[in-house]
Amino acid sequence: MTIDVRALDPADWDAWYGVLEWAFGGLPESTEERALWRGLTEPERSLAAWDGERIVGSYGLFTFELAVPGGAVVPTGGVTMVSVAATHRRRGLLRRMMARGLEDVRAAGEPLAVLTASEAGIYGRFGFGVASRGMSARIDADRVAIARPPGADALRLRVVEPEAELARCEELYHRLVPGRPGMLRRRPGWERLALLDPKQDREGASARQCVLAERADGELVGYARYALKPEWAGQVPAGTVLVRDLDAAEPAAYAALLDFLRNIDLMSTVSLRARPLDDPLTHLVSDVRRCDLRVEDRLYLRPVEVGAALAARAYATEVDVVFEVADAFCPWNEGRWRLSGGPKGAVCERTSDPADLALSVRELGAAYLGGASLAELARAGLVTELRQGALDAASVAFSHPLAPWLPHGF
Template sequence: MLDPSRWDEWFGKLELAFGGVRTSPEERALFHDLTECERSIVAWDGDEIVGTTGSFSFRLSVPGGAVVPAAGLTMVSVQPTHRRRGVLRAMMRHQLDDVRAAGEPLAVLTASEPEIYGRFGYGTATHAASAEIDTARVRLTVPEGADGVALRAVEPEAALEACEAVYARRVPARPGMLERRPGWERHPLLDPEGERGGASPLRCVLAERDGGVTGYARFAVRPDWDAAGPKGVVILRDLEALDPASYGALWRFLFDLDLTCTIQTGRRPVDDPWQHMVSDIRRCQVRLRDDLHVRPVDLGAALAARAYALPVDVVLEVTDPFCPWNEGRWRLTGDAKGASCERTADAPELRLGARELGSAYLGGISLSALAGAGRVEELRPGALAGASAAFLSDVAPWLPHGF
């Protein structure tokens, strides 16, 4: 456990392992306040800190709309002088044991190097889309009703309560979203001046219909010019909306900002609807990368906590050498209303590891795709197709922000 009086030293070791660049004072202050010292681990060599990791007490949306306790693994580092000595493995062992003792069925993380965590049972469960949209050449067709949406510019701090209310309503609608815990509402407003790269301070616009806030966009503008004229860039940070008209109105606002010709987006859902509103997706330069990695810690509780797109009744033979309490045969039965997952002695129908279940858990990675890679084995003909279809989510899972 981390002594709060040594947080600065502990966090400084994390910064050193990630290249030695000091975090901005604003971000440092936020993560000082968010750190759960009682859930933070320190690896020592004498009195020297040589390894760090911690957990955030999150609640994660899952298919079916439930919000499930999940430990958010964070701030993982090992000093370069102490690599290949088992420090990381020891911290992972300690941490997952603690997560199990806390009764959290899931552990989740975002990875600086994704190849590291598969051996600890984490599977890639979500992807994030980024884009660079050429608004000078790409036309936008918005949903019906967008003309009836009023837009209002508000300072981000002043709009925070309204934005958080919209965000809270969106959480059950898409797997992978994090319910805002106290203090985390400050995270989207982080805007250190030294990290703007020539862009404006963070701005916010609200969408309103029938007297209520129905969406918001937070963004910055980086002005630029060449001999031909203005070529500013809109940097989209966040956009959420409760209905298609509000969503379309916000995107149209961003497309129409004066003196700009590009919208840059960062972490967005892979099925973000704007992709079906543009005239030329090729000029939007959409790119994907892995994002949230999921690990079942209490396998039975995790699989029972979500709903399934189709009725499913399948016996899973699970391997999990790092968390052996999950190993063995489990009968999963469920549908859109709920599920149960219990130990069984019945003959197995699918064989897979905890890592594969982590990848499939939020419904964005199919069991069939994993089977095609040799990572899921079908033992009863037909079992794979049925289970794979049941696990899928109607909307792509998405992590709205890192941690």
């Protein structure tokens, strides 16, 4: 039977989302969680694959803006809620939905598409490269001290219900977005994601709390959302502080918040996930070996319009390079592109000039935010230097002082 792929009718959302739940293990989500994702779903940008009267595939897009090197915040399509029923695998259904979705991104004038991957091996064939990685840590709170830089002792820390100060925390988050490549500027409604805390998913932890770091005049300069998971090793407390969010506008606030989390009574471990690779904690802790640091892939990115994407960011140094780009999935990107620019901006246009570097759009996506260098990719055989010296110059130009960071999934 022919499978029909069409825009999601809001009336079919429950069935559509149910297919997604089954694809991710079949455990039903809480009413609270389903309500949140229903409110965030953009039906006009979502696809349902129908086999007769049954939905057998799902695909969604979120409307985001992504911070890129130079401080610009660029319109971006967030690919999400992708699934194919086990009965309909290997029929090209994912390819059909992805092709249509990326055409939607292009038509919307969004030069970039991003996603987070449940399985790392799926999306490279569609041109997505790993553009940012995250770090997790489990700090041994009993044996690790936190350095407190100047100003930390002058801040007031205050524990509140997360919803009570949600608007102020979201405003601080939005102020931080342009300064860190990879962060998402979110549409209204996304702030509720930070409050999602269904009891069935706590696994023995407490309800979430929020600690604020404020100046004497009341200005908010940082916050952390966390839960406590009490445990005992015999008669010895061995609980864990589960940190959900930690955002700070200055080093003193970050250190004060981290030190607060380390000193909570009856807790022997502080667990943080999805932190940037250059997170300050690695320099603030007294013993980094007792922090169990691990790295994972986070944000996958692909330029949907190569020229517009490369022109949307700034570059660390002046650059003039011609790329020979391969992109079989979005063939309008194939060919040679001249990138000229620097710290104040750039232009990127088609050219017939000889190419300096040859690569696929996936490698452009990996290097776009500065998370992977073009030279690093060349050492893996994924970028070819065609003009001597072009690789080093372009690698430096694409770099950024801060590691790209995606604070939360979508």
